[in-house]
Amino acid sequence: MQNFNFYNPVNVVFGKNTITPTLRKLIKPSQRILITYGGGSIFKNGVYDQVIKGLEGNGHKIYEYGGITPNPRYKHGLEAIEICRKKDVNFILSVGGGSVLDCTKFIAAAAHHRGSDPWDVFSKQHLRENRPYDPIPFGDVITLPATGSEMNKNSVMSRHSTGEKICLIHPSMFPKFSILDPETTLSLPWRQTRNGIVDTFIHTIEAYVCQDNDHPVTDRLSEGLIKNLRDVSYRLLKNPNDYGARASLFWASSLALAGLTGCGLCTQDWGVHEIGHSITAHSNTDHAQTLATVLPGYWKHQKSVKLDKLAMYAENVWGINKGSKSYKADVAIDKTVRWFEDIKMPITLSEAGVKPKDIPHIAEQTIKISKQINKCEGIGQSKTIFTKDIEDILKLCRL
Numbered sequence: 066m067q068n069f070n071f072y073n074p075v076n077v078v079f080g081k082n083t084i085t086p087t088l089r090k091l092i093k094p095s096q097r098i099l100i101t102y103g104g105g106s107i108f109k110n111g112v113y114d115q116v117i118k119g120l121e122g123n124g125h126k127i128y129e130y131g132g133i134t135p136n137p138r139y140k141h142g143l144e145a146i147e148i149c150r151k152k153d154v155n156f157i158l159s160v161g162g163g164s165v166l167d168c169t170k171f172i173a174a175a176a177h178h179r180g181s182d183p184w185d186v187f188s189k190q191h192l193r194e195n196r197p198y199d200p201i202p203f204g205d206v207i208t209l210p211a212t213g214s215e216m217n218k219n220s221v222m223s224r225h226s227t228g229e230k231i232c233l234i235h236p237s238m239f240p241k242f243s244i245l246d247p248e249t250t251l252s253l254p255w256r257q258t259r260n261g262i263v264d265t266f267i268h269t270i271e272a273y274v275c276q277d278n279d280h281p282v283t284d285r286l287s288e289g290l291i292k293n294l295r296d297v298s299y300r301l302l303k304n305p306n307d308y309g310a311r312a313s314l315f316w317a318s319s320l321a322l323a324g325l326t327g328c329g330l331c332t333q334d335w336g337v338h339e340i341g342h343s344i345t346a347h348s349n350t351d352h353a354q355t356l357a358t359v360l361p362g363y364w365k366h367q368k369s370v371k372l373d374k375l376a377m378y379a380e381n382v383w384g385i386n387k388g389s390k391s392y393k394a395d396v397a398i399d400k401t402v403r404w405f406e407d408i409k410m411p412i413t414l415s416e417a418g419v420k421p422k423d424i425p426h427i428a429e430q431t432i433k434i435s436k437q438i439n440k441c442e443g444i445g446q447s448k449t450i451f452t453k454d455i456e457d458i459l460k461l462c463r464l
């Protein structure tokens with residue numbers, strides 16, 4: 066088990082009927098608040114009314130910016146930044162899913178950025194772990210369990226004009242608070258529900274299936290999250306209004322990327338995410354769908370170096386206790402694919418908007434971003450997966 070530093074300052078308020086009273090309590094009076102949101106579901110499910118009720122009567126000036134899309138786009142961030150600057154916004158409240166929050170984090174960080182291009186905050190990593198930065202304070206009301214952005218310092222943004230989808234990680238990107246009311250997720254369509262399940266699973270499994278085995282506490286936490294996700298996925302297929310299953314999914318989603326599942330690991334992988342980001346930038350496919358598409362091929366390609374953990378995953382999650390490690394790994398991969406199919410997750414390249422002729426471009430773009438952001442020629446845990454390897458991985462995925 067390696068040395069580690071775990072820090073998570075987010076004030077999480079979880080449960081029914083928590084939105085209105087929490088906002089009254091946690092946002093100071095007389096703030097200039099920008100509310101950010103997505104396509105408008107918050108007006109249909111009553112969340113917007115709860116938010117406004119929690120803000121009214123405290124002397125706030127309230128501004129709004131809506132229309133933030135899944136795989137949040139740079140242009141939306143720019144438009145909201147202009148509002149922040151013109152209105153001297155001093156608090157941002159993200160209301161919606163993880164994409165809205167990711168975009169909000171970018172807005173908060175870049176509103177004070179005076180460089181030539183706010184994208185520099187991401188692409189040139191102006192925000193670094195060892196560089197102080199003071200963004201506009203922000204909090205969130207999360208209505209979609211998936212990204213885990215409500216409990217971490219991460220943000221992902223897309224710039225389709227250049228084919229980039231980039232992740233920013235900085236301590237200043239932790240929300241001041243996150244309100245999680247599982248009742249707000251009861252109206253989610255199955256596509257968003259299954260995306261949240263798969264996104265949470267791969268956030269957990271990318272750290273778990275590594276080339277490092279001496280961290281049993283972290284491994285047991287990860288396995289528990291994964292088994293919970295598998296169980297609630299079938300419960301929600303039968304009954305989308307199962308509050309207990311919705312609550313379990315919500316909390317699992319938050320914990321999966323809150324830092325706990327990486328404690329004590331030597332290094333983590335995230336190669337599936339890096340390739341998946343390039344596919345999303347290429348075709349604007351749902352993030353979770355790209356991950357589900359890439360994961361089986363990635364594991365097949367990396368089986369020899371991940372054999373011990375794949376076998377452990379087979380034993381402790383799927384109950385495969387007979388046969389060689391190689392056999393167990395193969396069965397675990399197959400069972401994961403079948404699970405994706407059971408919950409109606411598309412897992413072919415064609416469904417992800419990728420044609421065979423696109424594979425070289427996606428591979429090249431993945432390495433380009435890795436060079437730009439991570440200063441590495443390769444991706445994966447040991448940074449030894451290069452352009453040709455990514456092409457081979459994608460050829461192992463279903464067409």
